[in-house]
């Protein structure tokens with residue numbers, strides 16, 4: 057059991073310690089502690105209801121913890137900020153259930169995510185540049201959605217919506233990416249592409265990926281954390297974690 | 311520099327709308343001023359006033375569609391901003407009466423003399439200047455919307471809860487303006503206007519000018535709305551409408567964006583009210599009645615939410631129907647008719663009249679192009 061050492065606070069981009077959350081008396085997170093180094097790629101596994109999504113809710117300001125510490129970049133207290141402030145700090149998120157702006161075009165979805173000023177005045181009067189169009193197209197090319205740039209996002213397949221969300225994350229260019237179940241509903245080939253894409257993005261960004269698909273997690277080739285009942289059950293290389301008898305009992309062995 | 315292409319702001323449909331508006335306006339002016347009264351094509355002074363009133367309703371509907379259709383803010387209290395703009399104009403018109411009131415008091419309007427008041431209340435100071443009143447037409451509704459929106463949007467009041475508190479807002483103002491000691495004429499409101507900028511409000515030239523100004527205001531506000539919705543700002547508004555919390559996770563301060571559009575919309579409603587009052591010749595607290603605001607929302611729903619043009623079409627067609635009904639034997643049943651229209655539209659035409667236009671145009675296009683070259687077959 058790795059309990060985060062306060063001395064390691066400085067180098068870590070994300071530091072969670074003793075996070076507790078209850079929903080109507082149900083304790084979803086029970087003293088969750090997790091540290092993430094800058095530039096790391098981390099996979100989070102664990103059974104349904106383990107608290108993986110709730111952990112992301114804490115980090116992005118959607119849910120406030122009852123107790124515990126959540127620090128970004130070694131010093132910023134995430135529990136004091138709201139969603140848009142946290143997004144502005146440089147934390148981006150892909151949701152478990154893909155949520156794109158269905159009534160707008162694929163390109164406009166990326167445009168909305170594009171890093172830059174977020175106020176109403178600049179959205180009204182700022183110059184729209186050629187560079188933005190190029191950035192949008194570059195991002196869409198990366199996730200193979202360039203041909204779809206003018207179709208409505210609502211018309212995309214489930215897998216394409218997942219990729220559009222990843223494209224929006226790329227456009228946002230955050231320091232830390234939280235990616236919740238990116239390959240749900242994807243074919244094997246698409247899954248492989250997504251793994252390659254995330255590894256590529258990892259060259260410049262710190263990423264946390266939640267996924268049930270163990271083949272996909274293997275493709276990521278990174279450190280793995282297994283959550284169970286709102287706390288860390290095991291952490292380490294995939295082989296070590298998947299050989300852990302407790303992990304096999306609660307998760308893999310079913 | 312505006313963050314949208316000129317041809318995105320004025321797309322084909324918008325241009326067509328502006329042209330039709332211009333043609334109708336020019337026709338009414340011509341038919342009233344040039345065509346002799348004996349001709350069946352003559353438009354009477356009474357009709358000019360009626361059409362001018364419709365145009366101010368259309369502007370109110372436009373302001374509602376901007377926030378409801380594009381940002382999902384369903385205000386059921388927009389009549390309050392309309393009425394405040396109307397009162398600001400009404401106060402100017404009252405001051406213009408001068409010594410011509412029934413009591414002939416050198417400073418005070420009749421109702422204040424009647425109440426035995428000695429001096430002009432502070433709220434009235436400045437309203438003898440048109441410029442001051444014109445600023446207040448925008449400032450008062452804008453400020454109320456800003457303060458109201460600041461608290462509501464920051465506390466993340468949305469959906470039906472927001473609609474309910476907007477109703478409460480207009481109802482509270484209704485009660486306040488009914489009180490004589492508020493100093494706005496109590497339940498009689500402000501009326502018996504004499505002239506505006508030196509021109510008699512009864513003169514046919516003044517009426518025609520006010521009608522034309524209403525059309526110009528509608529056109530200008532339409533273009534302003536188009537600029538807002540066609541820019542990146544409009545995309546953010548639609549994003550908020552469709553997935554508010556997702557927009558927050560992208561780093562947008564949703565409350566700031568809502569506050570801007572809500573305030574601009576309230577100012578447009580205020581302008582509509584200010585153009586309404588000199589044409590109908592009276593403003594009283596019943597303009598704050600919650601039912602008025604709901605009726606205006608129905609115009610938008612009937613015309614087609616989120617299209618801007620639909621708001622105008624809805625306001626004009628429902629009000630034309632209202633006039634037809636309330637001047638006939640069916641007058642007592644108008645509210646039932648309005649309710650029936652609303653239910654019919656929501657069930658049969660969820661996208662309103664504009665949605666029907668879209669459907670008909672698609673069907674017409676499909677019919678006129680049946681011999682288009684067949685899609686190239688792929689594969690064997």
Ligand SMILES: Nc1ncnc2c1ncn2[C@@H]1O[C@H](COP(=O)(O)OP(=O)(O)OP(=O)(O)O)[C@@H](O)[C@H]1O
Nearest residue numbers: 079080084102103104105106107108109110111152
């Ligand atoms: N907003 C909420 N209100 C009430 N209960 C919640 C809420 N969010 C999460 N929970 C509960 O907290 C527990 C943890 O949920 P969470 O979504 O974090 O699990 P997960 O690990 O992401 O599971 P899955 O693999 O199914 O996505 C579940 O029992 C869930 O029902």
Ligand SMILES: [Mg+2]
Nearest residue numbers: 108109110152
């Ligand atoms: Mg989950």
